[in-house]
Amino acid sequence: MSPIALPTLPTPPLSPPSFTSKVTGSALLHHATPQPVATSASSLTFTLQDGTEIIDGVGGAAVACLGAGNTEIVQAMTEQATKLSYCYHQLMGNEPSEQLGKFLCDRSQGAFVSAAFLNSGSEAIEAAIKLCRQYWVEKGQPQRKYIIARFPSYHGNTLGALAVGNIPARRDMYTPLLSTTAFHHVPSPTYLRSHLPDESETSYSARLASELDAKIRELGPENIMAFFAEPVVGAALGVMPPPSGYFPAISKVVRGHDILLVMDEVMSGMGRCGSLFAHQAVAEGIKPDICAIAKGLGAGYVTISGILVGDKVQRVVKQAGQWKSSHTYQNHPINCAVALKVCQIVERDQLLQNVRQRGDQMRAELRDGLKGVQRVFDIRGKGLFTGIELDAPSSLSPRFAARVKEKCFQNGLLILGLSGTIDGKEGEALVIAPAYIISAEQVSQMVSVLVKSIKASVSELEA
Structure with a gap:
């Protein structure tokens, strides 16, 4: 595909939005200062x-x-809308969602065996939280009610996702609405600022794994559902890949205590880090039990996210009868058809x-x-x-x-x-x-x- 040349930079410079001026005449709520349209x-x-x-x-x-x-994506969207615009996933399946799930699982190097498709990254994280809970309840361990994540971290803007994440500016207003007991945090890996004198990346990673182990023992491993982490931290740290040895050290602790490992690839996944899944690029062979994806999955043409699960989680959930989470637009055929075309173009080209x-x-x-x-x-x-x-x-x-x-x-x-x-x-x-x-x-x-x-x-x- 031949790239399209970027425009000549504007001269004189654009006039940016003022930091103090107020919006007038806008029908939208979100911004208090003018936005370029x-x-x-x-x-x-x-x-x-x-x-x-x-x-x-x-x-x-x-x-x-x-x-x-991209005309190919627009064509895929139009063709699917004409063929089958919507069906409710609790009543019928559809071909695009099956094809998209198979495409992603087939390229996961054995990590995942099934998928579900939702509408936003926050929704995918909420689904992962609920899936972790169902997994342990179905296994006869309903006392497992804690999730450990990292600080700083960002996992989405709904209440459950805000509780897993921990960026004060985004979270603090809603603290009274968040669980004060279910969500706990250990430090995010920031090697360049946080390592001790003469401490290598692998030694630093081992130290953070020890801190996670201590937090697990403090809460009681029998009470913990999962550990959540971004393979490459996005908004919370400003793009931070993990130090060498981090995920192998973390995985050893998590697996040793029989806790689920959930990776949030909403921002870093779907090719952004140079492999289809972000953990394939940075986790040194470690694979999650559950993975949340979004953003690049639909390339901005549709609102779509997803969760992918490994065999261990799938077997427990399916043996129980069904996954006890459902949304009106789950596995939406147009969204899935577009996302599949996005993935196919990325691979083909x-x-x-x-x-x-x-x-x-x-x-x-x-x-x-x-x-x-x-x-x-x-x-x-x-x-x-x-x-x-x-x-x-x-x-x-x-x-x-x-x-x-x-x-x-x-x-x-x-x-x-x-x-x-x-x-x-x-x-x-x-x-x-x-x-x-x-x-x-x-x-x-x-x-x-x-x-x-x-x-x-x-x-x-x-x-």
Whole structure:
């Protein structure tokens, strides 16, 4: 597939949304400040109301993995809508959901044997929580009621998902509505900031595994359902791959106590890290019992997520009669047909190879362009999932990541800017996650904008 050339960067710069102005005339609730309004999109480019074109460097939030306007996907959507637009999964099955489930399980290297398809990443995490509970109840161990996850972590925006995750800015308002006993947390792996002097990555990983073991023993392993983790941490830490030996060490503890291992690949999975499943890229052979997927699964063309389960979990649930979770749009035929076409295109066009190559290129060029720049603490990632960690005080208003994000927008590039990525309060990070179809030239253009914007923001801060 020939990449479509990115537009020439706008000159003069775009006028970004003001941090203080109020929305007038909008019928939408979400934003309190004006948002740029997109009217169309093609490949990696959005066109705004005033005709300005802006490059999509983050795919929304690591979603639009094939860019916009893919005619094959639109055709698959149209054909399925014409053939069978909807059927309720409790009454009938449908071919696209069966085909999508088989496609994913067949490529899981034996990890998964069945799937269910839902509507959002948060919904997939909720489904995983409920599935863990049902598994242990059906096994005659209803006293298992605890889940251990990590801090900082983000697993979604519904109440159960917020309880598993732990980003204070997203979670604290709802604390009175969250269980104070069911969800517990151990530290997320942040080797570069948290390792002891002369402590190797494998030794650091072993230390974190020991801390997990201590938490399990504190709660009683007979009371714990599962351990939840992202293979590559996305929004909570600003793209953080695990240190060497992390998942083997964690798995040894979890398996030793007969606890389920759940991996949240909502953001990092479906090719984003250079393999179909994120754990295949970073977990050193460790496979989860349950896996949540979303975002790149539908490439932004439909709202779809899923959970995949291994044989151990499937056997218990099916022997009990059925999975006791159901949603109106579960296994939706149009959504599944589109997701299957997305997966087929990624495989047919060998885009995972491009993800790996262009991701390595992006980080190498960023490291070269930002060498010696104050405030740049780390450049990291896997595949086309890259994080830039920045040092700046949390007392800044607006925060530093928001300033760089705004500067990128002025220069014609969309990225994510995140704050609180060290401990929920301190820490600034940028996330870049472009479409898998990106070319080498387009990577270099994005890097040029990022370097220019970061340097300008640092200079303004130091002035």
